[in-house]
Amino acid sequence: MLNDTQTEPTTLPTQRGAQLVTVNEVPATLDQTNFPVLGKGAKDFESVTEKISGLVLRKGVTKGWVVGFGIAFMLLMLFLYAVTVLFVDGIGIWGINVPVAWGFDIVNFVWWIGIGHAGTLISAILLLLRQDWRTSINRFAEAMTLFAVACAGMFPILHLGRPQLFYWLLPYYPNTMALLPQFRSPLLWDVFAVSTYGTVSLLFWFVGLIPDLASLRDRATTRGKQMIYGALSLGWRGSAIHWKRYTTIYMILAGLSTPLVLSVHTVVSFDFAVSQIPGWHATIFPPYFVAGAIFSGFAMVLTLGIPLRKYYGLEDYITPRHLNNMAKVMLATGLIVVYGYSQEAFMGWYSGAEYEKYMIWNRMTGPYAPAYWALIFCNGVVPQLLWMRKFRTHTVWLWCISIVVNVGMWLERYVIIAISLHRDFVPSAWGYYNPTFFDWATYIGTMGLFLTLFFLFIRFLPVIAVSEVRELVHIEHAKHGHH
């Protein structure tokens, strides 16, 4: 690595539409203590484009892909079975009942929607903050967001009881009932927040894909692939005028997505915080939920990214730098979440309110205490390993920690939702919630849906944003004087 201070400041094309940046702004020490963003294999535009489009354009499928897709598809069939029975028999097949009327369906909804948040954080917020390392992980993280939102969106609709009437949630026309949704309800805000989030994530993802689809079109050797990728790329030809509008709106989309992603989990937390249930009615919920969403989302990016990197030979693109940085984000957001837990306990005591006190005591020592302490272990204890660099860069350890965090974040929502509900204000109204086979089948089934979509994505679309990595290669070259 060359000492940057000795070279003349060079003007570089920067990440998607940002202003000009001079190389001297990057402190040399930062580069020397950190891992490089890209490995040696990603040396020029040709090798980057070849490697990533090669994964898509090669003939046939690998054995590992078939096995993975097969398992995912079987789980998807389990989902279809569970949903079919649900449609025939109604939501009585689930374990929910008064007082626990929100069970797995809402737990899973919040879990999935939280997972999606990391994709938007990586693609939008880190872009605005000029974190160049985001470039090689943003595409599959965005795909993860989309698929997670698709899974999340299922649950409230399935929970409706009459899912065929889901459009009653929206103000629609012609409305023969002369009734409109209740705009003062957080549940209605949720409909708008989640549907806007899904739409904007899809647009952002597709816009990012356009130049890469053009690369695939130009490298495809069969007529069929040329036609399909040609149509999907909308005939993109890399015109300077097109690029100008493209980079302009890409930055605008990032700017729009940033408050959007924060609003989505805030609104999700309003579903609870606006109610009067002890354990839900807390002002800390919005920031605490957003941090938890990012925490679980980064865990899922690692859960998917580490095997992807290994089996697709992407070590030059997803480098120890990425693992290290993602682990740090997980550690930071994990600590915010733990602060949230401590405040829930503190407020339970400090409020002096009988029901608040009982709620937190019941969490810690009641019938669901194992879930609470498992949550503290998964989200509070295990992530502390990430203080050590060894765990942040060791793929196997990091993957295991990411799984633990995924489990922990699921438990968090379970604890918040089921425990707060099961002991109502009057002991005569107390109940106990037991998930049934169909609760589990629907939950595990959505994992099948998620993984099926993900396996199709890694087979048919570029998992890494080719055109953005090309820009990064250009910047890295200029920075290190190989140009």
Added chain:
Amino acid sequence: MEPATQPPIYGLMAEFATGEALLDATQRASNAGYRQMDAYSPVPVEGIAEAIGFKTKLPWGVFCGGLTGAVFGMGLQYWASVIYYPMNIGGRPMFSIPSFIPVTFETTVLFSALTAVFGMIILNKLPTPYHPVFNVQGFDRASTDRYFLAIEATDPKFNRQRTWEFLESLKPENLAEVPH
């Protein structure tokens, strides 16, 4: 039948190995008085749109889209809750502004994003499955690692001979005519 006024070729195209060479060539073409031209590159090259004299007003369009979304969101809720079906919910005023903010925010973002993306696609005249530049041999590398500058025949200063010579003076890797 093609109109009689259409020039016999689309234009002339020079190929360059780097973005810097393309930017330099575009600036010189602009200085030489050419206006109807376009550059093609695998990555956005900073400053090139300015060199061919292009500015986009799309951000203002997005702003208007966002404004429309905000007015629509708040208007919808006002109309529904105050005019169409006023209902007393927990004693709140009919026009309960704080409760109406989340939906207004979401429609603002949604309308802005839709305007941005569809504005970009429509103004770029996409999808364009066929374009003359695709006829040039080697243009497929415009999506990998090559940079192209095309001066179009519709430019008033365009002259098949003189423009060819001008582009040759820029020392391109390749030079070709772009047929329709």
